[in-house]
Amino acid sequence: MTDTTRRAVMLGAGGAGMAVVLTACSGYGDTSATDGGAAAPATTGGGADAGAAATGFAKTADIPEGGGKIFKDEKLVVTQPKAGEFKCFTSVCTHQGCDVDAVDGGTINCPCHGSKFNIADGSVANGPASQPLAEKPIKVNGDSISLA
Template sequence: MRSLAEVRANRRIVFSGLGALGVATALGGCAGSGGGSSSGPAVDAGTELAATSEVPVGGGLILADEKVVLTQPSAGTFEAFTAVCTHQGLLVTSVEDGTIHCANHGSSYSASTGEVEGGPAPSALAKVDITVEGDRILAA
C-alpha cells in the first residue's frame, strides 16, 4: 500500500479539478454586481453632473465615468440612478421614451423610478441623490 506522499495525480483527477475550477470561474463571472463600491456611482456631493438642458424630456443622459444615469421623465422633473445594470453589472446603454435600456442582455427600467420593466435584471437601479440648482444638476 502506498502512503499519501506517494500518490500521484492521474490525468482524470487533474482534468476533473480543472473542469471544476472552470465552472467556478464561469459562475463567478455571471454573478451580478454585489453593490460594492467599485460598481456604484463614484461621485462626491456637490459635483456638477450636467446642465438641465443636456437631459431630454422623456430621455436621459448616461455618465459612464460617474456610473450615473440622469433622466427627465417629465418636463422639469429630474431623477438619477446608478447606471450599472443589476443583471451583470454592465453599464446601461440608452434612455428613451421613459425607459432606461441595457442592450447588453435586454433589461429595461423605468426612467422615473428605476424599477425593472423587463429583461433578466433581478432588481431596480439604485437611486442616486441629486439637487437641481438653476440649470445645473449636482450630486447631493
Template sequence: MPTTRRNVLAATGLALPCVLAACGGQPTQQPQPSSSSAPQQQPTTGPLAALADVPVGGGKLVDAGGRKVLLVRTSETEVKGYDPTCPHAGATVQPPTGSTIKCPLHGSTFDTASGSVTGGPAKSGLKTVAVKVEKDQVVLA
C-alpha cells in the same frame, strides 16, 4: 523509531506548521482591511449637466467625480439620477427612450421614474444617485 505520520512530519520539518494549522495558529494570509460603516463622502463637483441638455423623456450619461451617473428627465422640472451599472452583468445601461431604460448587453429593462426592473434577466433595479435641479443645472444632492 517506528515510521508514523508524526515522525515523518517531524523529520521533514513540517510538524510545526501542521500543528499550528491544526491548532488554529496564526493565519498565513494577511487580514483584509475592514470596511467602515461610516458613509463615504461624495466628491464635490460642479454641475453635472445643464437642465436643457437632458431632454424631457430622455436622459444623459455624465461623469460625476470619477463615476458615471445616468440623468433621466421625467418632467420639465424633475431629474432622476441612477448608477448606470446593470445589476445583472455590470454593463452600462443606455439613456432611456420613452419610459424605459435598457441594458444593451442582455436586454434588461428599467422604469425611468423609479429605476425598478421591468424585464430581466436583471433581478433588481438600478441604484439611485441623489441629484437635484438648481438654477437650471443638475447637481448632486
C-alpha cells in the same frame, strides 16, 4: 549539526516574501508613509471636490424631457420623466453589472441581456434584471445638477 529540510527553507522564504508584500502594501493611500506627516483628514466642504459639486456634473438643458442622459465616467444616468422633474440612478445594470447604454422610449436600456428600467423610478420594465437601478440623490440648482 542540524539538517535544514527543503520544506523549512521554502516556508522561511515564503514568510519573508509575505512580510515584504505586506510591508509594501501597508502604506498604500496613506500620505504619512511618503511625507512623514499625518494623513490628511477627509473633507466634506471646500477644496476641489466642493467646486465640482457646486458646478454639478450635468446641465438641465442636456436632459431631454421623457428621456435621459448617461454619464459614463460618473456611472450615473439622469432622467427627466416630466418637465422639470429630474431623477438620477446608477448606470450599472442590476442583472450582471453591465453599463447601460441608452435611454429611449421611456426606459434605460442595457445592451448585454436586454434589461430595461423605467426612467421615472428605476424599476424593472423588462428582465432578466429583477432588481431596480439604485436611485442617487441629486440637487438641481438653477441649470446645474449635482449629487446631493
